Amino acid sequence: MEKLLLSPEEAAEVLGVARSTIYDLIRMRTLASLKIGRRRLVPAAACQELVDRMRLEADSA
Template sequence: MPIDKLLLTAEEAAESLGVGRSTVYDLMRLGHLSSVKIGRARRIPVAALHRFTRQLAGEDQA
């Protein structure tokens, strides 16, 4: 049984959102997309992608 990823790289998040990697880094820098740092690596929680897309759709009032 495969384990679903909880944290994604910027490249994986970009692919999921259908945008470029630099756009994901811009979204993180501007505070629109949450991320965590593990060592030197920056990762985006899958839940943060869901929250971001709900905000884009106007479903979240955050």
């Protein structure tokens, strides 16, 4: 079964960016995340949504 939630490190690896970029995107509310206990997790679907949104913005520019 594929993971539904990714750690910031895993999300960074999936998106090919630095971990600090993931935290910046979360802080700017550009990338959805949730907190479970003390952990900040990124839904795998949110990574795909971010890419899709950025692709649409690039196409419309």
